[in-house]
Amino acid sequence: MATEAVRNFIASSAWGQLLTPEQLDRVLRDASETGAGPGEAICRNGQRSDYWYGVVEGLVKVSNLGPDGKPTTLIGIPRGGWFGEGSVFKHERRPYDVVALRESRLAQVPADTFHWLLADSIAFNHYLIGQLNTRLAQFVIRCEHLRSYAPERHVALCLAELFNPVLYPGTTMTLQLSQEELSFLAGVSRGIVNRALRHLEQDGIVEARYGSIQIRDLAALRASAFR
DNA sequence: TCATTAAATTGTT
DNA sequence: AACAATTTAATGA
Secondary structure: OOOHHHHHHHHOOOOHHHOOHHHHHHHHHHOEEEEEOOOOEEEOOOOEOOEEEEEEEOEEEEEEEOOOOOEEEEEEEEOOOEEOHHHHHHOOEOOOEEEEOOOEEEEEEEHHHHHHHHHHOHHHHHHHHHHHHHHHHHHHHHHHHHHHOOHHHHHHHHHHHOOOOOOOOOOOOEEOOOHHHHHHHHOOOHHHHHHHHHHHHHOOOEEEEOOEEEEOOHHHHHHHOOO
16 A cells, blocks of 8 residues: 555546546555655666655656766656656556656656556546647647757756646746756756856846745746747 | 854856 | 856854
8 A cells, every 4th residue: 555645646636636536546556655865876777667655755857868978968857757658558667767867756656557547547548648639739849949048948948848737737937946956957067057147137037046946937038939 | 153164056257 | 068247045253
């Protein structure tokens, strides 16, 4: 049986609320909690995909090592986000590392339970299609953005992505995120992040604090990524 | 409570 | 990548 924190997290999640009481019961029985400190891996490239993960608290990154051995971050997952469904669905090994950026706690739903939900709940299927479709759109937009906009704009896009209500419903207007962490997520240097935040602050869009970022105008933040 | 120090983060080159 | 400046957290008087 999962911890109470994990049970509450799942029961109040977008997909948990779609389940029948019986379905939810089984999920809560099968789920468990895991944690990772800064820099620690939740799972590694090549490992079997035994769980579907949700971020209860903290922040994790999905990254990979390039041919030169340098890590490249693909996405950051804040509190409230679920990830890893792709490789669980396909019964494949993880095609990436997942590493905690800060102290994090995660809910893990076993692959068997995940597949049972797919077979048993139409609502869950709808939820999952929505999640996959939104994730696809995220990467399409990113691909375009990488080719069409300067690195400084990537910072705004990266911040705005964290407020995608489908993928990350739990994101609050105050992000517990240092400039160095943001530089990993956005795939730009820390200097670029610093400059971007400075400009966003001048426009009244964000407020940069020591170790955190306060969003003042989310709509303007989204727009500023494409100017 | 205040002062000191180490560690983390930021600003700049 | 390297360096200095700044902020925070921890420690002990």
